[in-house]
Amino acid sequence: MKNRVLSVDIFRGATIILMILVNTPGTWSNVYAPFLHAKWHDYTPTDLVFPFFLFIVGTSIVFAYKNKEATANTYKKISIRSLKLIGLGLFLGAFTISFPFIKEFAAIRFPGVLQRIGVVFFFAAILFLNMDWKKLVALSAALLLGYWAIMTLIPVEGVASTLERAPHNLANYVDVKVFGTHNYKPDYDPEGLLSTIPAIVSSLLGIFTGLIITSKRENKTKQMVILGIAMVILGHVWDLVFPINKALWTSSFVLVTAGWANLVLALIYFLTDVKGIKFGSIFRYAGANAIVVYFLSSFITKLFYLIKVDGETSVHGWLFNNIFVHDFMPMEFSSLLYGLAVVAFYCLLAYVLYKRKIFIKV
Template identity: 75%
Template structure:
């Protein structure tokens, strides 16, 4: 039996891919249209919406695929296999080059990455979804976002007060350097690092809630989603005052604003 397609999600997925193509192929990197560049650090541009939109779609897809499904060993196996495939493919692409010897030196291979994060986020979001009801998922989402905020703003780094700037005493940056060393995107930070993966799981969970609404028997789905989206935008921009919107750090305010859009 073929499941009915949800047109709005297909359109959203296609529009996100279109934006990704425009961002990744601007024609010339020497003169790029401003909105097709990432924000320097704090703040966001349309380009910064691409990745969180994909994670949001991962969440909606989880809701469509696993809602009402009987949980058994086979389901866990499929989730695990899909996760490992995404991580392995991400590491492979990070190591591959188009000329002989076709692979980078080991010390130059980047371990974190976009596909790796998608795999990890899919795993945790799917496991949470099949084991918890929507009320508990809301609690988990709140814990992830508030907990990350507290970690990033109140935990000192080697005795120095934490900062949200791109600096050695930024907790997310510091942890990535300690764990990955030269295998980061940059010498001092990675936009798909370890600690910032925690709130990115919340991006998928917010997509799950949207998927549940879309597949529910609610009559005013568009009105509900518009209200929730607007609320997330407002809360995210208010939170930005104390926890700046930042894609590289995947701050909690960034999660809410991007999910709101």
């Protein structure tokens, strides 16, 4: 891609690194609060990470497809990329170390992070190719309002739908009916079917920021800041009647997270692309192979949990307990150090790939 915008690459890479960090603590029993998801309503810094990535997917779509025509060949490439992402996600969900290396069918989780990225990318890219920004704004508003309406007005088996955990939660009800046992947990799936609709809007909102960055307007940073503040405020106002919730990917959650994404990206854009300050190269390296780095981290982490060192302790547990756990350190700090060590490894891997000009497109 010609004329790459440095801030977008840094933002993408930093998001992937944060995704790896929050997904690989030394022990889930001892994690600092900011590195955990909110228990249900509200949000923590960790809850911003995945929507940030979907947001930057939308921003990147503008760079990749702004000058492309909506042809059969373009649709084919979009479809193939989407299917690759979904396939990788399904592989992660189905893999096990016991022959034949696939879980029992009933135990395989169908939704997932990569699956959601694939679906969101597909719809966001197709919509971008066929709609101008005004139509995309109208569609985004309609989807967020529509999701609010169906989540609060449609009863579940004759009982008024709630926004709490199952059983009277429409999103979970749909997931159970469609996927059966193939969900993250019996009472909710954070990447469920119905909540993918507002997740698409997270990417569409990233498209609007991409259009700002690629435009010939002046004061782009100011526009992103204003847009970001407006979204954060509107999202928190909406929170009063439609609580901010990552598991349900509520409309208020979409606005708040996209607002923060705009503000963070605006800061990085101002420092790097406007002022020319050089920083964050390691994030740029990770951003160049973002999906590959994320997939490898997820796959290797899974192996570390599945492979046993002495028949009982996993590789993950052995490394954590023997290298990072010490009497003079709080367990939360030990857990964080483990995550940082994992991040350091994948940053090094990203650096080597980048320097050797190895860019694996999924």
